[in-house]
Amino acid sequence: MGTQPATSAVPLQTGVPGRLELLQAYAQMLLIRRFEEEVQRRFLKGEVHGTTHLCNGQEAIAVGVAAGMKDRDLLAATYRGHGHALARGLDPGGLATELMGRVGGTCAGRAGSMNVLAPEQGLIGCFGIVGGSIGAATGAALALRGSGRIAVACFGEGATNQAYFAECLNFAKVLSLPLLLVCENNGYGEFTAWEAVTAGADIQARVQALAVPAQRIDGNDVLAVHDATQRAATVVRGGGGPAFLEMLTYRQVGHSRSDPGNYRPSGELEQWLLRDPLRFARSAIEQQGLADARALARLQDSVEQDVRAAFERAAASPFPDPAELAAASEYCDA
Amino acid sequence: MPEFREALRLAIAEEMQHDERVILIGEDVAAAGGVFKVTEGLHERFGSARVIDTPISELALSSAAFGAAVAGCKPIVEIMFGDFMALPMDALVNQAAKYWYLSVGRNSVPLVVRTAAGAGGRFGAIHSQSPGTWLHGVPGLKVVCPSCVADARALLKAAIRDPNPVVFIEHKRLYAAKGELGEELEPLGKAQVVRVAGEGGGGAGVGGGAGKGGAGRGGDVTIATVMKGVPDALAAAEQLAKDGIEVEVIDLRSLRPLDVETVAESVARTHRLLAVEEGPRTGGWAAGLIGAVASEALGEVDDLWTLCTPDTPIPFSPTLEDAFLPGADAIAQAIRMRFGLESKTRMSEVEA
Numbered sequence: 052m053g054t055q056p057a058t059s060a061v062p063l064q065t066g067v068p069g070r071l072e073l074l075q076a077y078a079q080m081l082l083i084r085r086f087e088e089e090v091q092r093r094f095l096k097g098e099v100h101g102t103t104h105l106c107n108g109q110e111a112i113a114v115g116v117a118a119g120m121k122d123r124d125l126l127a128a129t130y131r132g133h134g135h136a137l138a139r140g141l142d143p144g145g146l147a148t149e150l151m152g153r154v155g156g157t158c159a160g161r162a163g164s165m166n167v168l169a170p171e172q173g174l175i176g177c178f179g180i181v182g183g184s185i186g187a188a189t190g191a192a193l194a195l196r197g198s199g200r201i202a203v204a205c206f207g208e209g210a211t212n213q214a215y216f217a218e219c220l221n222f223a224k225v226l227s228l229p230l231l232l233v234c235e236n237n238g239y240g241e242f243t244a245w246e247a248v249t250a251g252a253d254i255q256a257r258v259q260a261l262a263v264p265a266q267r268i269d270g271n272d273v274l275a276v277h278d279a280t281q282r283a284a285t286v287v288r289g290g291g292g293p294a295f296l297e298m299l300t301y302r303q304v305g306h307s308r309s310d311p312g313n314y315r316p317s318g319e320l321e322q323w324l325l326r327d328p329l330r331f332a333r334s335a336i337e338q339q340g341l342a343d344a345r346a347l348a349r350l351q352d353s354v355e356q357d358v359r360a361a362f363e364r365a366a367a368s369p370f371p372d373p374a375e376l377a378a379a380s381e382y383c384d385a
Numbered sequence: 386m387p388e389f390r391e392a393l394r395l396a397i398a399e400e401m402q403h404d405e406r407v408i409l410i411g412e413d414v415a416a417a418g419g420v421f422k423v424t425e426g427l428h429e430r431f432g433s434a435r436v437i438d439t440p441i442s443e444l445a446l447s448s449a450a451f452g453a454a455v456a457g458c459k460p461i462v463e464i465m466f467g468d469f470m471a472l473p474m475d476a477l478v479n480q481a482a483k484y485w486y487l488s489v490g491r492n493s494v495p496l497v498v499r500t501a502a503g504a505g506g507r508f509g510a511i512h513s514q515s516p517g518t519w520l521h522g523v524p525g526l527k528v529v530c531p532s533c534v535a536d537a538r539a540l541l542k543a544a545i546r547d548p549n550p551v552v553f554i555e556h557k558r559l560y561a562a563k564g565e566l567g568e569e570l571e572p573l574g575k576a577q578v579v580r581v582a583g584e585g586g587g588g589a590g591v592g593g594g595a596g597k598g599g600a601g602r603g604g605d606v607t608i609a610t611v612m613k614g615v616p617d618a619l620a621a622a623e624q625l626a627k628d629g630i631e632v633e634v635i636d637l638r639s640l641r642p643l644d645v646e647t648v649a650e651s652v653a654r655t656h657r658l659l660a661v662e663e664g665p666r667t668g669g670w671a672a673g674l675i676g677a678v679a680s681e682a683l684g685e686v687d688d689l690w691t692l693c694t695p696d697t698p699i700p701f702s703p704t705l706e707d708a709f710l711p712g713a714d715a716i717a718q719a720i721r722m723r724f725g726l727e728s729k730t731r732m733s734e735v736e737a
Contacts, residue, residue: 125456159489168484170492175455178480186476189445190452193410193460196434202452215475218445225440381524383485383493383548 074341076118076273077332078350080110083134084329085358086143087304090133090150090164093362094308099150103164106134108271108303111328112235113138115276116203119284125173125191125202127184130165132177135205139172143361148368155368175202181240182206182215185232189219192228192293201229201287203280208297209240211254220293224261227292231283232258234295235270237302242314258295270298271328274335303327386563390423392534393499393555395566396541397424397461401431404459407545410437410446411463420465421501421560447473447498451481454496454550461545467502467554470516481550482525493548497541503556503613503663504710510698513706515612515663520552521640521670527551527573528640532615534564536638539571547573556612574642579615580622582607582633582655603654604631606688606720609674610661611637618661620713625720631655632720640670648674649682658689659720661711666693692719 087105094103106113113134120126128135136146141157149156150164157169168176175191178184188204195202210216211234223230234254238245246252258265264286268279276298283294301323305312312320324330336342342350387395401407409427411419415438418425428436439446443464450460464470481494504513520528527549531537537555544551551573582604608618615636622632633651637644652658658678662671671691678689692711700706711719721727 127452158487161489162487166483166487168488168492170455170488175452176480176484176487180475180479183448183475183480186444186448187452187455187480190449190454190460190476191456192452193408193449194453194456194458202456214444215448218440218442219448221440222442222445222449226437379486381486382527383490385493385548 072118072277073274073332073336073339074350076114076277077329077336078354079114079138080273080329080332081351081354082143082357083110083113083137085354086137086147086361087133089147089358089362091308093151098366099164100152101163102307102309103150104131104307105304106131108323108327109235109237109300110134111273111276111332112205112233112270112298112300115273116205116233116280118277119280120203121200123173123200124284125175125188125195125200126205127175127187127191127202128177128205129181129184129207130177130179131207132167133164136167136169136172136174136177139169139174141167141169141172141174143357144364147361148365151365151368152370153365153368154371155364160371182210182213185210185215185219189223189228189230192223192230193226195229199288201231201284203231203233203284205233205235207240208234208236208245208249208254210234211257212249220258220261220263223293224263227290229287229290230293231280231287232293232295233280234297235300236297237300239302239306241306242310244314254297255295263293263295265295265297267297267299270300271326271331273328273332300328301326386565387534388560389534389537389555389562389564390421390560392537392566393423393541394425394427396538396545398427398430400542400545401427401435406457406459407461408435408437408453408458409461409463410439410449412439412441412465414438414463419463421557423499423555423560424463443469443472444476447476447481450496450498451476451484451494451550454481454494455484455492459495459545461497461499464498464500466512467500467516468511468514470500470519470552473498474519477526477550477552478523482523484525485549486525494550495548497544497551497553499541499553499555501557501560502554503558504699504706505558505613507701507703507706509701513699515554515556516552517554517611517640518664518669521643521673523641525550526641528554529573530554530611530638530640532559532612532636532638534562535567536571536636538566539568540573540638543570543573546570554612558613562616571638574639574644576609576635576637576639576644576647578633578647578651579636580619580632580634582631604633605655605724606630606657606659607633607635607648607651607655608659608661608716609635609637609648611640612663614661614663614711617711617713618716621716621720624713624717628721628726630720630724637674643670643674643677645674645677645681649678649685652678652682652689653685656685656687658686659692659716659723660689661692661716662694663711664694665696666691667696669693688723690723692716
């Protein structure tokens, strides 16, 4: 089981975002991949605490969606949110420091991997309850009515069986809210193949039943993701009400740090690795002659340095002083 | 004199006038004016962009309030019955209540969820509960419970202006109560002594004399409660005064924050505390209040106890529902019994 690779992938040329953008997108995806790999390595060393939900294999969605948004649009993502946070421009050092529970983290060590939020980057938050991002973005869209800004919710296909999905999709439609829904269908909800627990196994049909425009695209093709996001965002921004994109992708790692993914049929991962989003983008860059091997090697080195610097900064940041517990308030006193 | 529901409406209208970021959303709040007629006329006055009828989707409503508050609105949500608060809980408890803390003070969440609670209307087990019990233990939330017309306006206005998520619980049996308006705003989280015991004479009654306070004590017992419990406690105090028992009554007005200090100050005068909650004792705020007072002021205390509802669902039939609730007579009986003026036999006769 699991999501089959999209057979009608939108060709890479669609949207023609230009040479620099593809290279930039690749660099961002590479940063996310290397960041996640370093999270895993540090996790095994006991330096990243609790649990982590890595997005290896889903980088094209984080990067393509962020690139298709405007700076002042708002994004709500999930506990698998490191990629989205980085793609929205969150400083990798701040994020790494947060994951290591240090005082210099994006949320001063209060949030951790599953709950990172970054208002300065227009990231409402990463929500640890499945479907929570849909609710948060729906509300943000209510506030953004008529402003020319939109709210974007990213969520997994598992969220489409939550009340959040059914209620908020209807709510956003009847109130014609500027909401873009991005479903990252990575094939598995936790340890369970999505078709096994999703009646009809057709998320688009559910959405279309509510007269919300829906499109299914190849979520491993960053240019396709970017193009579809831009087009849908334009409709939403123009007052057309919510729109929905189902992005087919694959979670190359387990659900969380403790999951080896043994429930996957043999060969499935290998099949999807052939469609790895970074590999996909890199071959497009090479085919189009956007960069030669030496330039790509330099890019790789640069990303390595950024990731190393991020985690070195994190490791150098102190842990929060327990004395702060007494000083912290549950309320805003403004 | 305005009704309680009119005072609420006035508060919403004044705050919508005062701040254009304030919006009102909920089931039947706009065209129909709310099932309890609290929001009547607001749609006509403020328009469809700010007073919005929504689907029957409580989770979407609380989500909408959370996200909108984070993105710059000041939403007021009406959840028709307090029992329905089980549905919007995730966005309130797991998102709104935690956001200020997790954002390290960068982003507040100014929203108000209004909901109609309380029994006595023969609405049965699932349209009669008071959700304060479910919510008073959630850090980051405020839980406000007005008891009178003046507070209906002043506390709701304060809740709308507050930068934190506030659940505002309105007792259904108070909507038609009449009273004078008071101050425009009252602070959230501050209890009020609404009856001072023993004014002009001190507690000379049955409980006086032997307690820890000694001479000059100001009454025999403090009752702390909220919402409809307040007029019930005041009526009980009148009854008890005839028996020579002087009662001080505290309207807590807020379950979170809970003003333990004001209660402890009163207990320092009366040395006895009865917490009256329209809800089960297990997990309730009354038990929490008793615990906090014991923890912080045990030296002042001769006695403290609760009067709550049984640990069963709320019954429908009038005879059962009336006996289930801690009304004025039940409060007076509970205190008489505690003071040895009423035998258990007689108490059960009264209940029967």
